Amino acid sequence: MIVQVLAAVLLAATPVHADTGPKVTWTVQPADGGRWIERTLDPGQQVTERLAVRNLGTVPAVFALSAADGYLTDNGHFNMLASDQKSKDGGTWIAVQSSVAVGAGKTQIVPFTITVPAGATPGDHPAGIAASVLSRSGTVQVESRVGFRVMLRASGIEKSQLAAQAVTVHYEQSWNPFRAGTIRAAYTVANTGNVRADARTSVSVGELFGLHHRDGGATAGELLPGGNRPADARVHGVWGLGPVHTRILLTPADPAGPTEVTVWILPWPQLIAVVLLVALLFVLRATRRASRRRLARLLDDARREGQALRKDNPS
Incomplete structure (x- = not known):
């Protein structure tokens, strides 16, 4: 051997x-x-x-x-x-x-x-x-x-291009309602061209219907034709309200264009915080109303007692 x-x-x-x-x-x-x-x-x-x-x-x-x-x-x-x-x-x-x-x-x-x-x-x-x-x-x-x-x-026509394959995107939630979460994108960078490539990637995230954008990145390194390597990117500061659009950009570019993945996210910590706040407001409102009614009853009782005293002791 x-x-x-x-x-x-x-x-x-x-x-x-x-x-x-x-x-x-x-x-x-x-x-x-x-x-x-x-x-x-x-x-x-x-x-x-x-x-x-x-x-x-x-x-x-x-x-x-x-x-x-x-x-x-x-x-x-x-x-x-x-x-x-x-x-x-x-x-x-x-x-x-x-x-x-x-x-x-x-x-x-x-x-x-x-x-x-x-x-x-x-x-x-x-x-x-x-x-x-x-x-x-x-x-x-x-x-x-x-x-x-x-x-x-x-020699001949050279094609320098990459492709993102087996893309998965998920949201890592922070249970602190005052702290944003993280989008994690995992994918495979494949050299679909015919020449070696120094693969570079970047990830951008858009949320709140395009009003908020965050960027992140990951470097895949050298790739030979037909080769591939896993990549993992995290984009922090994402609140996750409704549709969140994740875009993966590769250099050299994929001729098919950037890879985009949309995930719908419910911001549970924030929703729970809102529910608790609304419940607290209802409790405060109910407590205030109960206090007002109790004060009104006390005033009515005092008024009746005063009227009774005047009847019993006419001037």
Whole structure:
């Protein structure tokens, strides 16, 4: 069984070492010293690039070289398919020799070719190149590798666009009648274009029949074509009276326009407060009327007593 230890492909200059056997530490990166290679090529075009494998260890080593399709992990880091997974896109465009021997403290420059298929669709086809070594830990073989991204783009019409999918909107109520609530919008930002996008989103909320507006936002980060990432936005200071309109704006924009969701909200804390206030007013009014009637009865009783006294004691 082979267990892969995959060092961050994005950070090509970070040294990686295999812990078993003689210590081997190495890096691999574009020969020009950059962090990655980025090329826009025509369908059918072939170019030659070079990579540099540097052995930072104290013993010579043989490094396996490989290319594979690239993708983004859930936390947004660039990675490439494991060696036991078959590439179907940009990784198949790269041809590199299978291995290279590098002396201790030495650097080897290795050429590789990129050939764009004649029928390649326009847009991005991310890939990566890695240098790896195999070591053994007991009965388990461990593959340690480090690499860099190769951002390949086939020329043609570029579409940079996003879409909000699986949108849910709900109102988080504050039971303090003097404090506004919060609109929470949860959705998935999907790259529906054919080129990578630095996804940015904003959310606006309109209520009180358009008289009150609040804004919020959330950043989704880098998305490759066909990729998606969950987003969550909260807009505070929303009172929630009747229809509340939530609008999600994406950059790059969705050609279908902003996504809008309307929810009807009853402001229960405020309604309860109003009911209690009205009840209190009725109680105060009833109490005042009862007091007036009692005062009127007392006055009538006093008047009758006075009249009776005058009859009993005529002057």
